[in-house]
Amino acid sequence: MPEALWIQMWKMKALHVVAFTCFIVLLLLLAVLKDPLSKRRRLLNAVRYAALLISFVYVGLFLKAQPTTTNIVIVANQLKSLKFSIGLYLMEPFIFLSFVFIIVTIVFWGRGVFCGWLCPYGAMLELLNKLYSMVSKKRFEPGESVHRRLYYVKYTVFLIILAVSFFSFILSEYLTEVEPFRTFVLKMKRQWYFNLYFLLISLLSVLTYRAFCRYLCPLGGAIGIPALLRVIPLVKLKRHHLCGTCRICERQCPYGAINRDGSIRTEECLYCLECQMNYWDKRVCPALKKEQTRPKILLVAASLLLFVWLFPSFSWAETIVVGDRYPSISEALRFARDGDTVEVLPGTYRERFIIDKSIYLKGINRPRIIAERGNIIEVKATGVVIEGFEFSYTGRDLGRTDTVVYIHKGSKGVVVRDNRMEGVMFGVWNVEGSDIAIVGNVVTGRKELERERRGNCINLTGSTRANVMDNNLDYCRDGIYMEVCHDSKVTGNEIRHSRYSIHTMWVDRGEFNNNRAIGNLVGLAIMYTKHSEVKGNIAAGNQTHGLLFLQAVRTDISDNIVIGNTKGIFLYNSVLNRVTSNLVMNNQVGIHNWGGSEENEITMNSFINNEIQTKFVYTRNQYWDGNYWSDYLGWDMTGDGIGDTPYESNTVVDHILWRYPILKVLYASVSLQMLWLIDKQFPVLDVPKMIDRRPYMQPFHPDWKALALRYPYRPERYYGEIQKLPHLPGGVF
Numbered sequence: 224m225p226e227a228l229w230i231q232m233w234k235m236k237a238l239h240v241v242a243f244t245c246f247i248v249l250l251l252l253l254a255v256l257k258d259p260l261s262k263r264r265r266l267l268n269a270v271r272y273a274a275l276l277i278s279f280v281y282v283g284l285f286l287k288a289q290p291t292t293t294n295i296v297i298v299a300n301q302l303k304s305l306k307f308s309i310g311l312y313l314m315e316p317f318i319f320l321s322f323v324f325i326i327v328t329i330v331f332w333g334r335g336v337f338c339g340w341l342c343p344y345g346a347m348l349e350l351l352n353k354l355y356s357m358v359s360k361k362r363f364e365p366g367e368s369v370h371r372r373l374y375y376v377k378y379t380v381f382l383i384i385l386a387v388s389f390f391s392f393i394l395s396e397y398l399t400e401v402e403p404f405r406t407f408v409l410k411m412k413r414q415w416y417f418n419l420y421f422l423l424i425s426l427l428s429v430l431t432y433r434a435f436c437r438y439l440c441p442l443g444g445a446i447g448i449p450a451l452l453r454v455i456p457l458v459k460l461k462r463h464h465l466c467g468t469c470r471i472c473e474r475q476c477p478y479g480a481i482n483r484d485g486s487i488r489t490e491e492c493l494y495c496l497e498c499q500m501n502y503w504d505k506r507v508c509p510a511l512k513k514e515q516t517r518p519k520i521l522l523v524a525a526s527l528l529l530f531v532w533l534f535p536s537f538s539w540a541e542t543i544v545v546g547d548r549y550p551s552i553s554e555a556l557r558f559a560r561d562g563d564t565v566e567v568l569p570g571t572y573r574e575r576f577i578i579d580k581s582i583y584l585k586g587i588n589r590p591r592i593i594a595e596r597g598n599i600i601e602v603k604a605t606g607v608v609i610e611g612f613e614f615s616y617t618g619r620d621l622g623r624t625d626t627v628v629y630i631h632k633g634s635k636g637v638v639v640r641d642n643r644m645e646g647v648m649f650g651v652w653n654v655e656g657s658d659i660a661i662v663g664n665v666v667t668g669r670k671e672l673e674r675e676r677r678g679n680c681i682n683l684t685g686s687t688r689a690n691v692m693d694n695n696l697d698y699c700r701d702g703i704y705m706e707v708c709h710d711s712k713v714t715g716n717e718i719r720h721s722r723y724s725i726h727t728m729w730v731d732r733g734e735f736n737n738n739r740a741i742g743n744l745v746g747l748a749i750m751y752t753k754h755s756e757v758k759g760n761i762a763a764g765n766q767t768h769g770l771l772f773l774q775a776v777r778t779d780i781s782d783n784i785v786i787g788n789t790k791g792i793f794l795y796n797s798v799l800n801r802v803t804s805n806l807v808m809n810n811q812v813g814i815h816n817w818g819g820s821e822e823n824e825i826t827m828n829s830f831i832n833n834e835i836q837t838k839f840v841y842t843r844n845q846y847w848d849g850n851y852w853s854d855y856l857g858w859d860m861t862g863d864g865i866g867d868t869p870y871e872s873n874t875v876v877d878h879i880l881w882r883y884p885i886l887k888v889l890y891a892s893v894s895l896q897m898l899w900l901i902d903k904q905f906p907v908l909d910v911p912k913m914i915d916r917r918p919y920m921q922p923f924h925p926d927w928k929a930l931a932l933r934y935p936y937r938p939e940r941y942y943g944e945i946q947k948l949p950h951l952p953g954g955v956f
Contacts, residue, residue, distance in 0.1 A: 229313035239286060240316050246277060247324045250340050254332050254494075258461070261499035264541060271495070272353065275346040283343025287408045288317030290325070290342075292381060292399050292441045296388045303389065325446055333456040334446040335494030338436060344407050345436050345493075348428045352477075355429050360611075363431050370479050374437060374491055377444035384441055401441065432477050436493065450490035460487050461502050469509055471547055472498035506543045506558065542566060552576055552584070552592070561604075567612070579603045586611030589643070596621050598629040608638040615645045621669070623678070626652045630659060639664060646670075648678035650696075655685035661694060668698040674722040674744065679704040683711075691716060701726040702743070705733075713738065723748045724765075731755065740765060741934075746788065749775050758782050764936030765789075769810065772797045781805065787936025791833060794820040803827045806924045808931060811938040812838050816845070816913065826850060829922040832931075834938070839872040839913040851919040859920050866920060872913040 233240055253260065253270065260267045282288045294312075312319050321341065328336035338345050365373060380401060388395035406413050406421040428435045436443055449455045466472065466485025473481040476498065480491035487498070501507045541560070546568030549555040553576040555565050564583040567590045575594045578584065581604050589611060592599060595618040600609065614627045626649035630637050634653070638660045644650045650666035653659050666680040680699035683689050689711040696702040702718030705711065706728045717739040718724035724740030725747045727733065733752065737759040740746035746762030749755065750773040761784045762769035769788035770780065775797040783805045785791040791810035792802065795818040802825040807813045813833035814825075817840040825847035830836045832853050839845070850870075857868040924930070 229316075232314055233316050236316055240320075243282070243286060243288065243317055243320060246282070247320060247341065250274065250324070250336065251327065253340075254328065254336050257496060257499060258503075261496055262503040264500045264504065267496060267500065271340070272350070274340055275349050278341050278343050278346035279350060282317070282341065283347065283407065284410065286317050288321055289344060289404045289408045290318055290321045290442060291402055291404050292384055292445060293396065294318060294322065295442070295445050296385060296392070296395055296399075299385060300388055300392065329446060329449050329455060331456055331458050332494065333450050333489040333492060334443065335489070335492040337446065338440075338443055339493035339495055342436075344404050345433070347407070348425065348433050348436065351425070351429050352432060364479075365431070367479075374479075376438050377440050378448065379444075380439065381441035381444040381448075385445075399441070401439065403435070433493075437478055437491070447490035456489060459489075460492070460499060462486070463502065463508065465509060469547075471507060471509075471544065472501050475501070504541065506541050507548065509548055544568065545572075546570055546590075556580070556582070575599050577601045577603060578607050578609075581606040583608040584610070584612075586613075586642075589613050591615070593617055596625050598626045600628045602628065602630045602634055602637055605635045606637070607634070608640065609642065610638070610640045611642065613643045613645070614647065616647065621648045624649065624652075625678075626650070626682075627666075628652070630654075630656050632656070634659070636660075638662070644680075647680075649682055650678075650680040650699075652679075652682040653684070653686050653689075656689075657687040658689075659683070659686055660690040661692070662690065663693045665695045666697070666699070668700070668721075670698045670720075674700055676700075677721075680718075680721075683708050686711065696721065696724075702740075705730050708733070712736075717741070718743060724762075726750070727752055734758075735760065739763075740769075745771055746785075747771065748773070749778065751775075753777055755779070760784070761786075761934070762791075763787050763934040768793045769807075771795075772800070775800055784808075784930060784934070785810065786930065786934045787938065789938040790815055791830075793817075794823065796820060798822050800824070804923060805829070806831070806922075806927060806930065808832055808927060809937060811835065814838075816840065821845060827923055829924045829927060831922060831927055837872045837913055839911070843911050845911075845913055847913055847915050848917045849919065850915050851922045852915065853922070855918050855920075857918065864920050866918040870915040870918040 253274070260270070312322075324341060325337045328334075339349075384395050384398045387398060400417070403421040403424050406417045411418045411421065424435050462485055463469075469485070470483070473483065473485070477495070478491060478493050480488050480493070481498065482488060542564045543549065543555045543559055544566050545552050545555045549558070551574055552565065552567055552572055553574055556576060556578060559565055559580055559582050561581040563580075564585060567584070567586050569588040569590050571591045571593060573593050575597055578600060584607070591613040593615055596616060599614055609628060616625070625647075627644045627647050628639050628651045630651070630653040632655045634656045636658045637653070637656060639651050639662070640660070641663045644664065644666045646667060646669060648669065650664065651661050661681055668677045668680060677698065677700040679701045680696040681691055681694065681703045683704070684706045686705070686708045687710060689705070689708055691703055691711070691713045693715040696716065696718045697720055699718070699721040701723045702721045703713055703716065703725045704723075705713070705726070707730070708727075709731045710733070711730065712734045713725060714734060714736045715738065716725075719742045721743045723745045724743045725735060725738060727749050729751045731753045733755040735747060735749065735755065735757045738747070739761045741761070742764045744766045746765045746769040747757060747760060748768070748771045749757060753776045755775070756779045757770065758779060759782045760770070763784070763786040765788045767788070768790045769785035770783060770792045772778065772780070772793065773795045776799055778800045780792070780800055781803045785805060785807045787809045789811045791807040791812065792805065792814040794800070794814070794816045797820045800823045802823055805828045807828060808831040810833045813830045813836045815838045817838070826849040829851045830853065831851070836852055836854055852870050855866055855870050857866040857870065859865065860867055
């Protein structure tokens with residue numbers, strides 16, 4: 224007698240049947256051991272996300288073991304016709320085993336073990352939500368009343384599909400397309416409208432936490448119906464007697480499955496076990512602390528000491544919440560351990576504190592920390608993260624060194640991210656740290672003070688591999704001041720209304736790219752620096768220099784936009800640099816080369832409408848070939864886009880304009896052009912010149928007009944009136 228077809232199918236897939244069976248047995252074992260696992264938050268989270276990854280990749284994409292509402296509809300219709308055949312369901316071993324898992328877990332633990340752990344599409348959404356939460360905190364969650372109504376939709380959708388199937392199974396199949404499972408399993412190899420629906424519903428389920436699973440999934444509705452009987456599941460999630468008043472778990476439940484009285488709606492619960500981790504966490508759960516007797520506390524403490532003594536390498540991170548159990552951040556920090564997360568709920572906290580442990584200090588919805596004066600936070604540990612706070616001072620007379628976040632000498636890997644600091648003297652200050660990251664902060668200094676009396680928004684001295692990125696800095700002395708900070712990255716920052724936007728002293732191998740320095744005294748001031756990059760920056764409307772280089776060596780200065788400063792690019796005693804592809808426009812002086820600056824490669828730049836294109840002071844001619852000069856009076860007879868005569872600085876006309884800038888209005892006059900031609904043929908002043916032997920006839924920046932409209936800045940005063948800047952040698956320039 225030949226073997227049944229379903230047996231042949233199981234034999235063909237025997238290896239994967241064994242692997243899949245082992246996986247679901249492991250999930251069942253995890254459900255059985257949920258209590259001891261819940262006591263170890265970090266371990267349980269690691270296990271859960273590993274299981275979700277397996278469900279998504281192996282079970283979903285490889286095995287295609289995604290149950291659907293159609294499987295339930297087929298069973299219901301067969302039962303109706305009294306022609307039930309188990310062999311039909313055994314043809315798909317993975318779907319059959321999935322439903323065995325569903326039935327077992329519904330009876331013992333509820334629908335959530337499948338939906339929260341084994342459902343491939345649900346696993347994909349959970350992983351996407353985890354990734355999204357790492358880059359953004361914004362979500363669009365419905366209000367409580369709307370949420371309570373929406374979660375009935377999935378039951379309604381399931382009942383409609385089931386009812387329609389009794390009259391037309393084909394029509395019910397069309398209705399089950401509300402599930403994006405098929406498109407998911409088929410890896411989007413379907414018609415465009417199915418793929419579009421899959422993408423839209425998945426995107427919605429990221430912006431609104433697993434919206435499809437919570438509100439629309441008919442399969443979730445079907446397997447949630449037994450829990451409405453309140454008899455199933457047999458194993459209930461644990462609750463304390465204070466759960467009706469505490470509300471910590473209710474607020475933290477991402478699925479909204481906990482009622483205000485602390486009870487859990489099992490039909491909505493996806494079994495993430497977050498509330499169970501809180502149940503066993505004496506740092507989070509207030510009921511747990513009250514229920515513990517002194518002997519128990521001593522026993523636990525002794526056990527923990529023994530555990531730490533025997534196994535020092537094992538340390539599971541905990542989450543401590545400030546605003547519920549702990550009234551102040553300082554108190555929470557006293558109880559925190561290395562690796563813990565201290566979450567601070569919204570509110571105003573008037574305190575200053577020291578962080579001497581490797582903790583993650585996280586503000587929820589931007590709590591505000593206020594101090595009268597002094598350092599608000601002092602970091603004396605490695606790996607500290609400070610994120611999501613607002614800081615301010617109440618005192619008007621701050622000390623000259625008062626700092627919001629002072630990172631002490633020797634600290635490593637400290638991250639200050641996404642904070643707002645208002646009316647401060649210094650924002651972040653570090654001395655001799657390494658791998659410090661200051662990212663996405665908004666820092667505003669003391670507007671009422673003169674620039675020289677303010678502090679630096681970010682101040683780094685002796686820091687190594689610092690990363691200063693995407694900060695918005697305003698009203699500082701120096702927006703970012705760096706001294707002896709090697710191998711650092713300063714990118715994407717915007718600095719306004721300050722003295723120097725970025726000021727470096729002895730900073731080698733740095734990257735200063737894509738920053739915006741607008742409306743300061745000086746844009747970027749790169750001093751005593753070697754082997755660095757200054758690329759893609761915007762320096763516009765600064766009162767004196769746009770890009771200032773003092774003793775810069777072998778620096779790549781390229782792709783910058785320098786508009787409306789008194790001086791565009793200033794090179795003093797700077798050699799062997801590469802100055803290319805910059806747009807220098809509408810400045811009083813386009814580029815000033817002085818103080819022994821030589822052997823610099825200056826090419827492919829666009830110098831447009833600067834009142835004085837270049838001021839060149841040196842002992843011999845230098846050649847800057849291949850730039851565009853908007854005041855070039857030569858011609859191109861060959862049509863190759865390159866002028867036939869050189870462009871030169873330091874002509875008689877140049878000297879007249881330097882001495883009498885107001886004569887710029889006569890630049891196009893016949894008399895000045897005739898004087899220029901006479902000087903070319905019969906040089907009166909035989910002085911060293913800058914010579915461009917291949918001047919381009921068209922600018923390298925075709926969008927220069929649009930940029931001029933976007934940055935409509937003009938120098939505030941003539942070059943001859945610029946006062947000497949601090950730290951710079953020489954006289955008035």
